[in-house]
Amino acid sequence: DPLAPMIVCMEEVHAVPKFGAVGSFKMGRGLGNLEAMFKLMSPHGYFTVKPQVWKKLYGLVLDKKHTGPQKKQIDLEYARQYFGPQAAAWLARTKDHNRADALLIAEYARRCALGK
Numbered sequence: 001d002p003l004a005p006m007i008v009c010m011e012e013v014h015a016v017p018k019f020g021a022v023g024s025f026k027m028g029r030g031l032g033n034l035e036a037m038f039k040l041m042s043p044h045g046y047f048t049v050k051p052q053v054w055k056k057l058y059g060l061v062l063d064k065k066h067t068g069p070q071k072k073q074i075d076l077e078y079a080r081q082y083f084g085p086q087a088a089a090w091l092a093r094t095k096d097h098n099r100a101d102a103l104l105i106a107e108y109a110r111r112c113a114l115g116k
Contacts, residue, residue: 008038008046009109011054011101047109054108058082072097079103 013031015024038046055061058078062071079100080091090099 006042007044007109007113008042009105009112010034010038010046010048011105012048012050047112049105049108054105057108057111058104060104075104076100082107 013027015027019027035046052061055075060071060075060078062074066074073094076091076094076097079087083091083103087103090096090103
């Protein structure tokens with residue numbers, strides 16, 4: 001339903017020194033554009049969530065012994081199991097870990113909206 005209330009949730013992001021000034025500026029501009037769009041589209045605005053918070057809901061907060069690629073693979077495998085066959089096409093490739101995170105953040109937002 002296009003008139004149904006929309007819940008918008010984004011993962012909190014911060015500038016990282018290794019991105020450099022230009023990379024951080026571009027990321028900030030992109031983030032600002034998204035925030036403006038969400039404010040216009042959703043009557044309730046949007047909210048942000050730290051990665052540690054939404055990952056804790058699913059038990060995905062990992063210790064330092066896991067590398068970045070390992071963490072991405074664990075998130076992807078969890079999303080495949082959580083969402084099942086209906087998400088299989090969206091999560092078929094190893095590089096779909098960002099889609100997996102997006103789906104898990106959306107589910108986190110849905111649960112927050114429903115108070116679960």
